Amino acid sequence: MKGAFTEAIQFFASKEILHPDKFYQLSAEARVKAFTVSNITSLRVLKDLHAEVEKVLTEGGVLKGFQEAFNGILRDSGYAPENPRHIKIVLHQNIQTSYSVGRYNKQMERAKQRPWWRYNSIDDAGTTPLCYELGGHGSTPAVCYRYDHPFWNKFYPPNHFGCRSGVDDLSDDDLEEEGITPTEGDLTGKEYYPVLPDGSISDKPARLMPPEGFAVNPGKVAWEPDLSKFSDEERKIFERAFEERFGPVRNMGQLTDRLNGLQENFKLMGAEAVPVKRFEFETKRSGSWDQAKRTIGLALDRYMHIEKALQDGRITSFEQADALTTLCHEFGHSLGVQIDLPRYNNKKEVNYHNLSQLVNESWARLFFPDFCESLKLQNIDQYAKLIFQERDTIYQPMVSNFMQLMEAAGQDRQRFSDLIWTLNIQGDPADYEKLVRGELAKLLPGVSLPENGLGVSLQDGDLSKYWLEIIEKHRTGLQKNKGKIL
Numbered sequence: 495m496k497g498a499f500t501e502a503i504q505f506f507a508s509k510e511i512l513h514p515d516k517f518y519q520l521s522a523e524a525r526v527k528a529f530t531v532s533n534i535t536s537l538r539v540l541k542d543l544h545a546e547v548e549k550v551l552t553e554g555g556v557l558k559g560f561q562e563a564f565n566g567i568l569r570d571s572g573y574a575p576e577n578p579r580h581i582k583i584v585l586h587q588n589i590q591t592s593y594s595v596g597r598y599n600k601q602m603e604r605a606k607q608r609p610w611w612r613y614n615s616i617d618d619a620g621t622t623p624l625c626y627e628l629g630g631h632g633s634t635p636a637v638c639y640r641y642d643h644p645f646w647n648k649f650y651p652p653n654h655f656g657c658r659s660g661v662d663d664l665s666d667d668d669l670e671e672e673g674i675t676p677t678e679g680d681l682t683g684k685e686y687y688p689v690l691p692d693g694s695i696s697d698k699p700a701r702l703m704p705p706e707g708f709a710v711n712p713g714k715v716a717w718e719p720d721l722s723k724f725s726d727e728e729r730k731i732f733e734r735a736f737e738e739r740f741g742p743v744r745n746m747g748q749l750t751d752r753l754n755g756l757q758e759n760f761k762l763m764g765a766e767a768v769p770v771k772r773f774e775f776e777t778k779r780s781g782s783w784d785q786a787k788r789t790i791g792l793a794l795d796r797y798m799h800i801e802k803a804l805q806d807g808r809i810t811s812f813e814q815a816d817a818l819t820t821l822c823h824e825f826g827h828s829l830g831v832q833i834d835l836p837r838y839n840n841k842k843e844v845n846y847h848n849l850s851q852l853v854n855e856s857w858a859r860l861f862f863p864d865f866c867e868s869l870k871l872q873n874i875d876q877y878a879k880l881i882f883q884e885r886d887t888i889y890q891p892m893v894s895n896f897m898q899l900m901e902a903a904g905q906d907r908q909r910f911s912d913l914i915w916t917l918n919i920q921g922d923p924a925d926y927e928k929l930v931r932g933e934l935a936k937l938l939p940g941v942s943l944p945e946n947g948l949g950v951s952l953q954d955g956d957l958s959k960y961w962l963e964i965i966e967k968h969r970t971g972l973q974k975n976k977g978k979i980l
Contacts, residue, residue, distance in 0.1 A: 506592040508546055511658040521726055525707070527751045531576075532582060533869070539571045547588050562586050577863070577875050583655055590652045598711070601663045605641045608663040611677065613637040615651070615659040619909055622690035623700065623764065623920070625651075625856070632689050638664075638676050645680055650711040653704040659757050674725045688764050689922055690929060696920055698831060712811030742870035744804050745957060746773055746797075753825055756868060765829040773797070780887075781820040783827035785835070792817075808872035815862070815877035819885060821856035822865050831922040848949030851927040855889040857918040860911050892949075895958040902965045903937040934965075941968040 509529040529544050546563050560798045561582070565575040578585075601611070605621050613636050615621055615629025623632075626702050628649065630636030638864070641663070651659040664674070685699045703709065743752050750770055757767040768788055776791030783790055792800070799817035803809050825835065833850050837843050884890060900910055913933055917926055927948050934943060944951065944961055952958035 506588060509544065511537060511544055529588065533579075533872070534568075534573065536571060539567060539573065541565045542571075543584075546586060550585065550589065557904075574875070576879070579863075587655060588651070590657060594651055596661070601641065602660070603948070604663065608665045608668075608818050609640050610638055610664040610669055610674075611641050611665070612662045612674070613648065613651075614662050617914060618654075619761075621658070622654055624653060624702065624704065625657065626689055627686050627702065627735045628653075629659060633686060633695070635677075637681060638669075638674055640676070643680075644679075645682060647706060648709040653708050657708075690916060690921065690932075693932070694929075698764060698766070698920055698922070700920070701761075706758065719940045730888065742777070742807060744807070746801060747803070749773075749800075749804065752869065753828075756825075756865075757829065760829050760919060766831060768828045770828055777907055779836075783824045785832050790821065790828075790829075791811055792821065792824075794818050803871060804869065806867065807870065809866065809874060809877060811876060812880065815881055816868060816885060818871075819858050819862050819881050822861050823855055825865075826854045826857050826861070826918055830918050830920065833923055837872060837924075844953075845927065845947030845949035846923060848892060848953055850923040851889050852892045852949060852952065853914060853917045853921075853923070855885075855887065855893055856896065856914045859885065860914060886938070891955070892952045895955075895962075899952070899958070899961055899965060900934075902935055902962055905937060906934075910947065936964065938968050941965065 506529075512528050512530050514530045514532055514534065518973075528549075529540070531540060532544055534543070535542055546567065550560055561578050564581050564584070568575055585613035586782075593697050601608070602818065613628040613630075614696060615624075615625040615631065617629070617631045620631070621631070626632050628637050629635070638644070639650075646661075650661060651657050653659065664672075666675070669676070681702050686702055687698075688696045688700050690696050705862075710956070710973060744928065753770045756901070757765070757769065759919045761767045770790055771788040774784075774787075774789045774791045775797065777792070778795050780793045780796055783789060799811070799814045800821060803814040803818065809815050834846075836846050838850060840846075859882045862881050863874050866874045884894070900913075905913070913930070917929060920927060930948060931943060934941070941964070944957075944964065945958055946961075948961075951961055
């Protein structure tokens with residue numbers, strides 16, 4: 495009998511290597527058994543990259559070595575190197591899916607003896623609200639269904655990029671010994687309240703459903719890879735659907751549709767997501783979000799920079815990258831809990847005003863590479879780091895001070911990203927102060943933080959230094975290393 499690990503290797507080796515355009519024409523089920531890398535159009539290069547992933551599966555290896563080999567193949571073939579984040583996703587997703595298929599096959603072989611499957615997720619800051627809930631760390635016990643329950647058709651891991659969850663198979667005796675009660679009904683689409691970074695429960699509900707492209711059981715899928723079998727009419731349908739949903743965005747009309755398409759994914763993460771109706775010209779600021787009219791305003795120069803980047807299919811200047819980040823910023827305001835405008839405009843509510851913009855601007859900088867990639871723009875990496883570290887906006891001092899403060903507390907880039915994404919997509923601006931303080935309390939237990947509002951302090955150079963001195967003093971006392979965000 496073959497082991498799950500051997501089956502994982504054989505499954506990956508059997509994957510059909512496809513041009514990215516063909517890959518994205520396929521259903522989520524079909525993509526499970528295909529391999530591609532975005533923006534790589536040479537099948538020879540794709541085969542070399544496929545072989546490199548297979549090598550890690552069969553021989554083992556470390557991420558850094560894989561990243562070097564991956565970029566070596568690209569350089570030798572005339573392609574620009576990929577950023578480490580993307581390479582990590584390529585490796586992790588292919589390996590996790592392959593392992594998932596191997597595990598599923600083994601669990602099916604012993605399903606008569608061990609018919610109960612329980613969702614197993616890790617209880618740490620890197621776990622998404624979805625997996626946190628399914629794994630029993632949230633409001634309900636870990637999901638436990640029979641192996642043949644339709645729930646597993648959509649929720650057998652991996653359930654998102656970077657998913658580390660798994661499934662335990664249990665016998666009737668196991669259930670009795672551990673006191674496990676099988677889950678009743680079907681939880682698919684059920685409303686739940688996500689757990690926030692400080693351990694509190696969000697008052698904004700989300701729905702139990704994997705993101706687009708992940709609501710599939712890799713071990714059960716059927717595969718029909720020969721696209722030559724499709725008629726010309728069927729092929730045209732594929733191509734049209736691909737262009738509309740996944741293809742390049744080349745004008746502002748298509749951009750509005752893509753933003754609203756992206757919102758559907760954010761809704762699965764718990765976002766309220768108010769649809770964007772249209773773009774308007776902004777005469778007073780670089781950008782704006784009008785809640786009532788559901789419009790994004792852009793200054794004429796920013797609008798033209800974005801339009802030019804879309805037409806060319808690539809970013810050719812920092813001004814274009816900056817304009818696209820402005821768009822990300824205003825788009826971000828459409829996603830989470832809407833700002834309380836009377837409170838936001840009240841001069842006595844500076845803390846609320848500043849934190850609302852600080853979180854959203856930080857999120858826009860983090861989202862910039864993924865956003866541009868979703869538009870199929872090239873030359874993203876050249877500007878991503880500069881956009882993240884320093885952008886010439888009125889919020890730059892606050893963002894810079896905030897990143898320094900969180901670094902000093904020991905927060906790394908991933909944990910910073912998790913915090914900002916949770917706040918901006920699921921959090922209420924009224925709760926930002928409490929939630930950030932809760933995160934600092936986890937990083938620095940026992941620290942007595944200043945009573946000054948965080949939003950006010952980060953705008954004031956002296957107050958920000960005061961926070962920083964207190965945190966660095968306590969970090970030293972705890973022998974805690976400084977984090978790395980920038």
